[in-house]
Structures are given as structure tokens and as C-alpha cells.
Amino acid sequence: MAGEAKIKEEKKAKNVADPQEATIDTATQEMIARAQALGVETVFDRAVTMKPCNIGTQGTCCKNCGMGPCRLPLPKSGIEGEDTRKGLCGATANTIAARNFIRMIAGGAAAHSDHGRAVAEVFMSAARKETDAYRIKDPHKLRDVAQWLEVETTVEVDGETKDRDLDELAVAVGEKALAEWGKPEGEVLFAKRAPEARYEIWKKQGVVPRNIDREIVEIMHRTHIGVDQDYKNLMKQGTRAAIGDGWGGSMLATELQDILFGTPYPLASEANLGVMKEDMVNLVIHGHEPVLSEIIVAVAQKPEMVEYAKKKGAKGIQLSGICCTANEVLQRHGIPLCGTFLQQELAIITGACDAMVVDIQCIFQNLANVAKCFHTKLITTHPIAKMEQDNVIHIEFDEHHAFEDAEKIVKLAIDNYENRRTEVMIPKQKSSIIGGFGVESIEYHLGGTFRGSYYTLNDNIINGRIRGIGGVVGCNNARTKHNQGHIEVVKELIKNDVIVLTTGCNAIACAMEGLLTPETAGVFCGPGLAEVCETVGIPPVLHLGSCVDNSRILLAAAEVVKAGGLGKDISDLPAAGSAPEWMSEKAISIGHYFVASGVYTVFGVTLPVSGAPVFQKYLFEEFEKMYGGMWDLEVDPVKHAQKMIAHIDKKRKALGIDKARERVMMSMEDRMRLEA
Numbered sequence: 200m201a202g203e204a205k206i207k208e209e210k211k212a213k214n215v216a217d218p219q220e221a222t223i224d225t226a227t228q229e230m231i232a233r234a235q236a237l238g239v240e241t242v243f244d245r246a247v248t249m250k251p252c253n254i255g256t257q258g259t260c261c262k263n264c265g266m267g268p269c270r271l272p273l274p275k276s277g278i279e280g281e282d283t284r285k286g287l288c289g290a291t292a293n294t295i296a297a298r299n300f301i302r303m304i305a306g307g308a309a310a311h312s313d314h315g316r317a318v319a320e321v322f323m324s325a326a327r328k329e330t331d332a333y334r335i336k337d338p339h340k341l342r343d344v345a346q347w348l349e350v351e352t353t354v355e356v357d358g359e360t361k362d363r364d365l366d367e368l369a370v371a372v373g374e375k376a377l378a379e380w381g382k383p384e385g386e387v388l389f390a391k392r393a394p395e396a397r398y399e400i401w402k403k404q405g406v407v408p409r410n411i412d413r414e415i416v417e418i419m420h421r422t423h424i425g426v427d428q429d430y431k432n433l434m435k436q437g438t439r440a441a442i443g444d445g446w447g448g449s450m451l452a453t454e455l456q457d458i459l460f461g462t463p464y465p466l467a468s469e470a471n472l473g474v475m476k477e478d479m480v481n482l483v484i485h486g487h488e489p490v491l492s493e494i495i496v497a498v499a500q501k502p503e504m505v506e507y508a509k510k511k512g513a514k515g516i517q518l519s520g521i522c523c524t525a526n527e528v529l530q531r532h533g534i535p536l537c538g539t540f541l542q543q544e545l546a547i548i549t550g551a552c553d554a555m556v557v558d559i560q561c562i563f564q565n566l567a568n569v570a571k572c573f574h575t576k577l578i579t580t581h582p583i584a585k586m587e588q589d590n591v592i593h594i595e596f597d598e599h600h601a602f603e604d605a606e607k608i609v610k611l612a613i614d615n616y617e618n619r620r621t622e623v624m625i626p627k628q629k630s631s632i633i634g635g636f637g638v639e640s641i642e643y644h645l646g647g648t649f650r651g652s653y654y655t656l657n658d659n660i661i662n663g664r665i666r667g668i669g670g671v672v673g674c675n676n677a678r679t680k681h682n683q684g685h686i687e688v689v690k691e692l693i694k695n696d697v698i699v700l701t702t703g704c705n706a707i708a709c710a711m712e713g714l715l716t717p718e719t720a721g722v723f724c725g726p727g728l729a730e731v732c733e734t735v736g737i738p739p740v741l742h743l744g745s746c747v748d749n750s751r752i753l754l755a756a757a758e759v760v761k762a763g764g765l766g767k768d769i770s771d772l773p774a775a776g777s778a779p780e781w782m783s784e785k786a787i788s789i790g791h792y793f794v795a796s797g798v799y800t801v802f803g804v805t806l807p808v809s810g811a812p813v814f815q816k817y818l819f820e821e822f823e824k825m826y827g828g829m830w831d832l833e834v835d836p837v838k839h840a841q842k843m844i845a846h847i848d849k850k851r852k853a854l855g856i857d858k859a860r861e862r863v864m865m866s867m868e869d870r871m872r873l874e875a
């Protein structure tokens with residue numbers, strides 16, 4: 200113990216992270232320690248030396264014009280009487296916090312939606328046969344989506360109604376989808392996929408998005424100096440843009456990706472740094488766009504590529520993923536998850552990463568500095584996401600010569616295998632997982648045999664075996680212990696019979712912790728949820744994909760409403776949302792479209808609203824009156840989950856199904872299993 204304390208003291212003095220305090224994951228701890236031994240700095244160390252700005256954390260620093268930054272910290276004693284704080288132009292704390300908040304929504308919605316646009320463009324190229332790298336893999340979903348986009352799916356031929364030709368239909372869908380970003384009139388068509396009652400609320404509040412881009416641009420206009428100065432009116436626009444993300448840009452991205460690359464169905468794989476292999480070429484793919492990674496997966500599996508790797512002395516090619524690209528290639532191909540957002544530098548620090556290929560979003564600029572210390576080739580591929588460091592290789596990916604680009608990348612990794620110069624140290628830890636759930640597979644597993652809907656899921660919620668649904672999503676944040684919030688929140692929920700739908704880095708954290716297996720149910724779940732999971736053979740935590748795939752959670756919720764017995768709207772459901780370790784603007788946009796869709800949503804770590812108590816109250820309390828959903832912040836993971844459960848119970852009571860739950864009897868065996 201004395202030795203351990205001494206090491207902690209030394210780390211403090213050196214201003215580096217204490218691995219045990221930085222993460223709950225032992226593989227991550229090992230790699231942080233290795234990085235420190237090699238003198239390589241990681242995000243965990245920078246979190247020790249770089250402290251966050253207090254006023255920024257409170258959300259009350261404005262730099263929207265050259266007279267600022269104007270900083271309005273909350274006085275330590277709080278506000279007594281009138282809040283007289285103001286910036287040079289007179290902007291109040293509420294205005295500044297609201298402007299900052301909706302600019303975060305704009306950033307997040309733009310990231311998701313611009314990704315969606317890129318998918319739609321590739322979809323168009325494929326539909327027009329301008330590329331042979333992609334083709335329609337899910338014609339059934341194409342027809343379904345066509346209907347929501349108001350595209351005719353049938354034609355009249357000689358007085359007979361026939362299905363429209365698939366290629367022709369794909370072009371029409373692509374054109375209609377692309378128009379959603381900038382059409383001059385009308386409204387985002389997928390808004391009508393929400394339950395009717397929800398759509399009516401949006402209509403009444405005047406927040407149905409007109410087109411995806413316009414709502415983002417209007418946020419930038421309204422938050423310019425001297426425009427919108429009413430925090431409620433600012434939030435109205437934030438809400439419209441967030442809905443345009445969740446029910447627009449993100450949903451289009453997910454649907455078009457499914458049509459093009461295949462709708463995911465459950466499959467087995469593994470997770471954590473231990474999926475890398477010492478005797479194989481390790482190619483790690485990182486970012487968010489499956490447009491590139493789909494082709495890399497295809498190329499890396501070609502026999503001639505594997506042969507080429509063998510010629511270079513490796514046993515084969517091991518692909519693995521970081522962040523949401525990882526989730527994309529897991530859910531469609533079973534490619535293992537290498538790690539979360541905070542593990543990206545660590546994959547290189549193993550000394551076994553022959554190439555890391557990145558596209559867009561969540562990519563640390565410091566990867567280039569870490570790669571310099573090893574043999575790793577770092578390859579950027581996207582015209583909008585380059586790095587300034589000279590050791591970074593840029594191979595621009597273009598769907599018109601997708602295979603050539605992917606071959607170049609895979610070959611680069613293979614050729615680099617023999618250049619490893621540091622001792623390889625891959626942590627042993629990895630967990631078995633089942634990933635790749637979606638709206639369709641939930642229906643398949645939990646649907647009624649005859650009704651073909653979410654009937655059985657609803658029935659189990661009504662009878663109380665399943666207490667409710669938790670959507671737990673989002674990033675890691677180096678300001679809090681890596682994965683601790685994710686895992687404690689999820690474990691507390693499933694212990695209390697709340698089934699969890701997960702995406703993003705929460706999904707990866709749960710995977711690493713071994714929570715994505717059906718066997719988990721018997722160990723960690725309450726008896727009701729355990730019984731359901733064991734009967735149908737699903738994990739209690741369902742991996743639904745990447746950040747943009749949060750739209751799957753919205754559609755699953757809409758299906759639950761449609762199946763009946765649980766109210767008329769998403770806000771009636773015994774359900775709650777959570778992002779225990781969020782960090783990105785995308786998470787704020789996601790959080791807000793959950794709230795605007797009627798979901799009580801709790802964030803961990805911090806929220807940049809505490810410096811404007813009136814604005815915070817508006818989000819945390821008054822929003823519920825308008826939308827049925829509202830924000831909350833809870834740093835303690837167990838309390839965080841308990842707040843979600845309390846909300847779920849409140850909804851059960853309102854639905855009159857709280858008594859049903861009381862009648863769920865626990866057997867002795869159930870109790871023993873729970874206690875274990």
C-alpha cells in the first residue's frame with residue numbers, strides 16, 4: 200500500500216494521470232501506464248494538466264463578437280434578487296447560455312446531417328450506377344423509406360399495378376432524400392414518422408423543421424450579436440434544429456446506410472484492445488462514415504490481400520474499429536470493437552497498429568504525435584478532415600474509385616507490418632459480444648408471433664417483467680473516470696428490470712464490460728428482465744449502432760407506441776434517456792431531440808447551463824409542460840439511473856400499470872441470482 204501511495208504521489212508531481220483513477224478498464228490502465236513509461240503523452244495526462252474554464256463550464260462566456268469575450272460567472276453566493284449580470288451589448292446570462300447551448304445543437308446537428316448528406320450523395324451515385332462499389336442491399340427497406348419520402352413504389356402497366364423497377368425507385372428516393380437538406384418549402388418528411396400526438400405537439404409549438412440545413416443556418420443567424428435575445432425563442436429554434444437532426448439528417452443517414460450496406464441483424468464479435476493480434480497486420484478504422492469502412496472491410500477480406508499479408512510475414516489482416524465506425528462495421532460484419540473514443544491513442548501505443556485510417560468526427564489531433572513515436576501510418580481520407588502534421592498521409596476517398604482507394608490503404612498497412620520498431624504489447628482483455636440490433640430485429644425477437652409488431656415487448660412492459668426502456672448513449676469524457684458512469688448507470692438500470700438500448704461509445708463500453716451477451720441477463724438483471732432475455736435469447740443491453748443510429752431508438756419508441764397499450768405518444772412511455780459521459784456537440788443535439796421527442800433525458804459530467812439558473816430551470820422543468828420531455832443533470836451514476844427509474848415508475852403509474860409490476864413475483868432462485 201505504501202508503494203502504491205508513493206507511485207500516486209510521483210504521478211501527481213509529474214503531472215501525469217493515475218491509470219487507476221483515469222479508467223475502470225484494466226486494459227486501458229495497462230496502456231496508460233505503458234504510454235507513461237515510454238514518455239508518450241495521452242488525453243488522460245492532458246486532462247490532469249489542462250483544467251477547464253469555470254465560466255465556460257457554466258455556459259456564460261460569450262465570444263460572439265469582437266467586444267467580448269464577455270464572461271458572466273455565477274457569484275459564489277448565488278444570485279439574490281435581480282440578476283444584473285450582462286455583457287457589453289447587454290446580453291443576459293440566460294441569453295448567453297441559450298445562445299451557446301443552441302450553437303452546440305447546431306454543431307452536433309451539422310455533424311450528423313452533413314454525414315447524412317454524404318451518404319445520400321453516395322446513394323445517388325450508386326442508384327445512378329456511377330460506381331460499382333455499392334449496390335442496394337435492402338430493397339425491402341428501400342420500398343419502406345420510399346413511402347415516407349412520398350415516392351411512388353408502384354406503377355400502372357397495362358391496367359395492372361406493379362412494383363416499380365428497383366433502380367428507378369432508388370434514383371427517385373435518392374433525389375427526394377437529398378432535397379430534404381435544402382428544399383425551399385414544406386417540412387422534413389420523416390417528422391411524420393413520429394406518433395401522431397408527437398407531431399401535433401411539434402405543430403402546436405411551431406417546431407416542425409422546414410429543411411435540415413435551414414434550421415442549422417438559422418441558429419447561426421439568430422445567435423449573431425444583436426439578433427434573438429429571448430432564451431425561450433432561442434430554444435424554440437434549437438428544438439427545431441434538433442428535431443431536424445434526429446428525425447431528419449441522422450434518420451436519413453441510418454436508413455440510407457441500411458439500404459446500401461444492409462440492415463443489421465444480431466451477430467457475434469469481440470471488444471477491447473485485446474482484439475488486436477501481434478502476428479497479424481492490424482488495421483484500425485476510426486471515425487463515423489461506413490461509406491469508406493464498408494469497402495475497406497471488403498478489400499481486407501480479399502484472398503489476394505490476405506496472401507499479400509502472408510508474403511510480408513503476417514498471418515493475415517486483423518481489422519478493428521474505434522468510435523462509431525467501429526459500431527458501423529460491427530453491426531454489419533462482426534468486425535471487432537478495438538475501443539472507445541478515449542482509447543484511440545492507446546491502440547497505437549500497443550506498438551501493433553500498422554495503420555490507423557480515419558474519416559470524420561471524434562478523431563484526436565494528437566494521434567499524429569502518438570503515431571510519430573511508433574511505426575503506425577496515420578491516414579486521413581476525407582476532404583473536410585485533414586491534419587497539419589507532416590507524418591500524416593492523406594488518401595482522399597472517392598466513391599467513384601472506392602476499391603482502388605481502399606486497396607491503397609490496406610496495402611500501406613500490410614507494407615508497414617515489417618517496420619514495427621517498438622516491443623509489441625497488446626493487452627489480453629477482450630469480451631465476447633452480440634451486437635447489431637435494430638428496429639427490425641427487436642421486432643423479430645420481441646415481436647408477437649402473429650401480430651408481427653412490438654406486441655410482446657409491450658406486453659412484457661405492461662405485465663411488469665420489463666419495468667421500462669432506457670436509451671443510454673454517448674461519448675467518453677476525459678474529465679470523468681473512463682467508462683465508470685456508463686457501466687454503473689447501465690448495471691443499475693438492468694438490475695431494476697429496465698432494458699437498455701445503447702449506441703455510440705456507451706455501446707462500446709458495455710461491450711468491453713461483457714454486458715452485450717444473453718448470459719449477462721442471469722448475472723446482472725432483475726428477475727423480470729432476466730426471464731425475458733433468457734426466454735428469447737437476447738442481451739439485456741441491445742447494441743443499436745453508432746451516433747446517427749440514435750434514430751433507431753426514436754423509431755423503436757414510435758413502434759412501441761404503435762403496438763398499443765402504452766399511451767399515445769413517446770412521452771407516455773415508461774422510458775428515459777441518458778448520456779453518462781457525454782462530451783461532443785452531437786450529444787447535445789441528440790439529448791435535445793430526445794427531449795423534444797418527449798423523453799426525460801439525464802446527462803452526466805456537467806452541462807453548460809448552471810451559470811444561468813433561470814435558463815436551466817426552463818430546460819429542466821418547464822420543457823416538460825410543452826414537450827413531455829425535459830433535461831436533467833446527475834453526476835453520480837447510481838443516482839442518475841435512479842432518477843431515470845423514478846421517471847419510468849411515474850409513467851407506469853400514469854398508465855395505470857404500476858400495479859401489474861407489484862404482482863411480478865420473485866422466486867427464491869430469482870432472489871439468489873439477484874444477490875449474486
Ligand code: SF4
Pocket residue numbers: 261262263264265266267268269286287288289290295424425
Ligand atoms: Fe459580449 Fe454581447 Fe459581444 Fe457576446 S455579443 S461578446 S455578450 S458584446
Ligand code: MSK
Pocket residue numbers: 487522523540560561672673674675702703704705745746782783785786
Ligand atoms: S463516437 S460522438 S465519442 S459517442 Fe460517435 Fe463516441 Fe461520442 Fe464520438
